[in-house]
Amino acid sequence: xxxxxxxxxxxxQEKFEELTNELSHLKTTRRREIAEQLEYARSLxxxxxxxxxxxxxxxxxxxEGRIKQLESILTQAEVIDKEASAHEVHVGSKxxxxxQGEKEEREYEVVGSVEANMRDRKISHMSPLGMAMVGKKKxxxxxxxxxNGSVKYKIGSIS
Numbered sequence: 001x002x003x004x005x006x007x008x009x010x011x012x013q014e015k016f017e018e019l020t021n022e023l024s025h026l027k028t029t030r031r032r033e034i035a036e037q038l039e040y041a042r043s044l045x046x047x048x049x050x051x052x053x054x055x056x057x058x059x060x061x062x063x064e065g066r067i068k069q070l071e072s073i074l075t076q077a078e079v080i081d082k083e084a085s086a087h088e089v090h091v092g093s094k095x096x097x098x099x100q101g102e103k104e105e106r107e108y109e110v111v112g113s114v115e116a117n118m119r120d121r122k123i124s125h126m127s128p129l130g131m132a133m134v135g136k137k138k139x140x141x142x143x144x145x146x147x148n149g150s151v152k153y154k155i156g157s158i159s
Contacts, residue, residue, distance in 0.1 A: 010125065
């Protein structure tokens with residue numbers, strides 16, 4: 001495995017900025033909103049039977065948990081250079097692959113684990129498909145194991 005495959009904290013610049021903005025929003029705006037909700041709920045009286053207060057406390061706990069998670073991710077993150085090379089697949093590459101025996105191309109973006117989202121066709125470099133593609137060049141064939149058996153693909157294009 002190369003260094004890129006070992007690092008589970010790889011982020012694109014866009015994702016790094018998105019998470020930084022989310023963290024900033026949570027630490028400023030969201031914390032203030034929750035503090036106001038808690039203050040209002042306290043003003044309603046008996047806290048033991050106060051649903052608004054309990055809900056605000058749960059929201060506060062979830063928000064603080066997300067803040068800690070984001071701080072950890074951002075502290076350990078390594079921002080990848082998308083322009084590194086269009087000659088071989090790496091984190092940040094957009095790759096078109098063709099399954100053996102089919103004509104339909106599928107395009108994926110290879111990203112760090114934090115960004116992976118199949119709906120957006122972003123696959124983790126740590127996934128079986130991602131690991132099989134990293135380091136390959138245009139025209140290379142590769143295979144990887146799926147629950148239904150081994151599957152062969154060919155790299156169509158890399159950008």
